[in-house]
Amino acid sequence: MRINNYIILLFSASLFLGCSGTSKIPEGDLLYVGHTISVKKGEEPKKVRKKIKSELDGLIRPKPNKSFLGLRPSIFFYNLIGEAKKEKGFKHWVKYKLGEEPVLMSKVDLNYNQKVIQNYVENRGFFNAISKADSIKKGKKAKANYEVALNAQYKIKSVVFPKDSILLGKEIKLLEENSFLKVGNAYDLDHIKNERSRIDLKLKERGFYYFNEDYLLIQVDSTVAKHEVDLLVKIKNNIPEKAKIQYSINTIYVYPSFNLKRDTVSKRKMDTIKYGDITIMDNKTVFKPFIFDKTLLFNKQDLYNRTTHNLSLNRLITLGTFKFVKNEFKENNTSKNELDVYYYLTPLPKKSIQVEALAKTNSANYSGTELNINWSNRNLFKGAELLNISAFTGIEVQVSGQNKGFNVYRFGGEASLIWPRFISPFQMSSGSAYVPKTKASLSYEYQLRTKLYSLKTFNSSFGYLWKENERKEHNLSLVNIAYTSPNDVSELYQSQIDENASLQKVIDRQLIFGTTYTYTYTNTMLKNKKNNIYFKGGIDFSGNSLGLLLGGNDETPKNLLGVPFSQYSKLEFEFRHYYNFNKETTLASRIIVGGGIPYGNSKDLPFIKQFFIGGTSSVRAFRARSIGPGTFDGSTVTDNSFLPDQSGDLKLEFSTELRAKIYKIVKGAVFVDAGNIWLLNETTEKPGAEFTGQFLNQLAVGTGLGLRFDFNFLVLRTDLAFPLRKPYLPKGSQWVIDDIKFSDGAWRKENLIFNVAIGYPF
Template sequence: MKINNYIALLFSVAFLLGCSGTRKIPEGNLLYVGHTLKIEKGKEPKKTRKAIESALNELIRPEPNKSFLGMRPSLFFYNIFDTVNKDKGFKHWVKYKLGKAPVLMSKVDLEYNKKVIQNYVENKGFFNAESSADSTRTGKKAKANYEVNLHNQYKIKSVVFPKDSILLANEIDTLKENSLLKIGKPYDLDVIKSERTRIDTKLKERGFYYFNEDYLLVQVDSTVANHEVDLLVKIKNDIPEKAKNQYRINNIFVYPSFNLKRDTISTRKMETTKYEDLTIIDNKTVFKPFIFDKTLLFNKGDLYNRTTHNLSLNRLITLGTFKFVKNEFKENDSLENNLDAYYYLTPLQKKSIQVEALAKTNSANYSGTELNVNWSNRNTFKGAELLKISAFAGLEAQVSGQNNGFNVYRFGGEANLIWPRFISPFTMSSGSAYVPNTKASLSYEYQLRTKLYSLKTFNGSFGYLWKENERKEHNLNVVNIAYTSSNNVSDLYKSQIAENPSLQKVIDKQFILGTTYSYTYTNTMLKNKKNNIYFKGEVDLSGNSVGLILGANDSDNPKSILGVPFSQYSKLEMDFRHYYNFNKQTTLASRIIVGAGIPYGNSEELPFIKQFFIGGTSSIRAFRARSIGPGTFNGNEVTNSFLPDQSGDLKLELNTELRTTLYKFVKGALFVDAGNIWLLNESAEKPGAKFSGQFLNELAVGAGVGLRFDFSFLVLRTDFAFPLRKPYLQEGNRWVIDDISFGNSGWRKENLIFNLAIGYPF
């Protein structure tokens, strides 16, 4: 098809999409295309006016049919079929999934929206505001027009808290120091509501179990001065007597085998066990009593505290042993102002087996499939321990790139035992909402790279995982052991080692004995924030204690354990991500990774599996995995055709990506990536690889576009990327922007990289 035909087709589609929006609007009606909102400029700050405008735009209803470049695709699809008789099928999908019924002007209630606007601005302190509503028509389209004159905003002149001799009033008065109601600040109904909630929350921390924020009243007097108000915080006169009293915890009852289908409390004879402050009622000893003492944070005699209440429930849930957790408090019959706590726990099935079939990709541009079989035993030793044994087998292949044809076959198994507490000779405790875990792990993996070699890897670790809160998480492996050996090394690979000796380290035996610690902070679960961040810092130390014991200080004469030299190094890596949310549809995501590894003592270089690599589907996407650096070294000229060996001791990577929703589950992205790796020391085999003060001039840079198909259960990602800067070229010639030629097949073959991956890159 000629270019003219493409242009004609494009204009035809645009015409159909653009014109069909009003073609089937009912006679006598108009298509509603949105609204305008004008706020007259007054004495209020511009920031206040903008905030009010933004809030009002969200409140005005209905929302019009979405448009794109002046077109309304949803109306086009809706109008393709006049009638659809079935609730499913292709026609129903086109009309009601791709399409959407037209929003008509007759559905717009101008007076209602005017009242919404007036009510909102008055709640923000503009008591004398004036608003109006009207509409305009253009052809078969109509638009609503709203105008607001805010006039003067009332400010808070004084705030008075209750003065009374009763306990409740005294407690409320002590909370005034941190009040949200500040003298001189604008009157705001939302702030007043938040203040009532704050006081209620604080009282719940001080034993006032039956108190409710609705028992508080904030009276407003707007006659005290010109555009000022007095606020009087009062306790309502008719609140229940028990809402005025503090309550303490008396008895604590736990039902660990509660059955939702029948009331096991009343229909079956239970055994009662006393443990510390707990009374555990069960028909059989399913759980050891100490697990509840460590999980529940209330003690007999404590003032009721809402935080402790919620933390205890959350800790029971995060044990991972109970399907349902129910809790209630009842007044004690014999002690006034005392509560008995009841916990009803429904256990999960103790043993289960799960089979998973996965599609996966990795940073080396390999895609493949994996089959996992997982067997779990909850409450293994009656202390809510989780024993999980898994076996896996998988195949990975590179669709395109220099590893094409060299498939990877993997199989192995792993066993994990997790205790929901700290197992330690030292006293360790946690009062957070998350139960701390102690984890022991053993694993084995056999990896066969066809035509090259096979690797056997054993891993073992013992450590702790704990969360301070939903944002902060710690992972400490006190002991981390890894042993790798190779066999079945092919003649092809041996011949490449002769040409490139550094390939030998891939198949050398490696023994790592050390400690790792990582800290993660994230607030990405907060969806309504303008800025979200993610940070992960990791420290990896190996061979230090063993090195001191064995006196390892000479890498030319390394000490060995069981005939294998152990690795000695320190490694630090930090990953920081920032997400700026323009709105719900568009986000600017950025990432910076900094890493450094220093070998010493028993090691001359980092173990191969601990070195840094860069490039690939989730890194610098304009370059193949492990094909950049180190430094200005060009590994493509000397490296074999099937395995890049471009690794380093230092790493710097920067990424930024603009993400936006194009249509429902389809999202688009524009991105720029930059970075490189370096060696700490000079290498005769890799000239230009050493880190220097000129490192910024040695960054690889790439850019591209992509689509993300977000099906909620799976995100399929496609990216097209191309280099903007090649660090291995001569200085002065590294920027290759002028060479970009999408119409040139030779340029595309050499520079245009297609990445297919699962999930977002970061």
């Protein structure tokens, strides 16, 4: 027994030494385990010293091997494998993916790091700073120590802009008011660099096409006073004459059939088409001239402007018609202060066909496949109009849930036509980087829910889409018509209706004739921000004009084409916040608030416009559409295996999720979800479903863990969740935290919900 203990002790010691990373350090060298930085206390506020220390930490090189509880498993795996002769395979993967080469003290240049520290603090205005560097050895390990005394930070005493009589100097002087350099602020080299860039950008907005920020000099005089500096903004001597000239636009040339593979400008005869200030060079009229007049923002005699330059390029790209967009400016031969503008455009193929096979999931916990065939014509009427005709077919099934076995089969098609401009009797235009669009669409879908019913749905719409910038987007559908008609209602479903009359709403014929508007704001494309947000708000009105013309009330609704038209107003808002601790860890939160009010010709909201909650992208601890409304328990309605989708007129939902990288493509998540739906009016069919002042005490709450497998082209998500609060239980018993028993099979069967989905929940 004692021998076995010795063997275990020896094995443990060997493993510890291997994981500690010191077992195979070359003779005479040491394992580098990191550094410390000490910023001595001086006159500076503690906040300044803390910030300087944090920024210096990120500058020190090299980085040590990562450790966990004093162990360095990456070095262990590196040493475990000998030479990996091939650049792929299991050995290479273990040595260079799991493993990491030891960072040795011999690779650490203390003098270089000390100079980096000294240079950095001087650039922050600590001209009298003193820095030192040394190292400490302990066994086979070594650590670098850096010490810096900041002393006093220099402040800006004055900022002097040019007083030249030349045009360039006068223009720079006009930019003084919004300078980044302010009297009394601390000296900072980055602020000086940013000021030069700011002036350069502003001058390019004022016609100085050939100017460059390197032509500016900001001199620093630190002798004017104790711990103060004067800054003098100057134009360098002997800069090119072109840089001093303010250029305006002369002729605008467009080559709409340019081919990158050959010189289609000089080797082919071109027809010349004049349209306003634009000259179109082409051997055939592929595009109508007006499209370029609406897309390009420069006009003859305009001063050159960098923003207008970039906006015009972006508008050409977002037309969706050109594969490549090339642009250049040339000095006009007859005027030294005018530029000719050239746009070389390579069209995409006019017609194309695309076949897609998709895997998908939806909020009702259904997963399935879909086949899409899309045919496009990118220049239907020679005005860059986009015609899309698509057909689809698919199947969706519930792997687990109350509707398991009731598969959904779908097929249908859609035709849409997009004009890259506003089609309107009123004058409408947009000067943003995105071309405004008018869209008309017509679609049909046939949906079969096996054993239950089928639905035929027709949709048509006409409206506008436009973006102010990359963050703000608008979608206004002036006319939105939807007609739904049921077929083949089964005896099973009819028997369900006899037990639960609200199921009739699902298969009622519906006619929606309304207007919708959505506004979206997001900055999630900015990856380096600490905080990212997403907001989407929408309004939906239906039947108001018909109500005025035809009248009608919910007791004796008026018909249009033999179908009662729906009349309601609906609002829905969604806000998301992403707090990025670092590139690998994010706290994501979401709140959804929605409400719809039927009136006039309708007693209830149309089923397709009602709110649902629960499922893979909602409150994940409850099965899809199984929560509410209010404290109503839908599972008690019927003993049959099929359970109805619960719907409501109002919705409130919260979610927060901590996402962290576990290993390469694998991320983990811990989440808490809460929410419910309610009905506006009391109903005997669903006791407890009405919205009251006690709504916060009626929220369903759940929590769980999840894994996200990020394959770049898709994210596969798995979540395991369980409820913390069940709103349908008797008052005082709704919190079920004390009932949690993971070891109990009956509890697991009733409460554990496993979700599989594609993409993040939000």
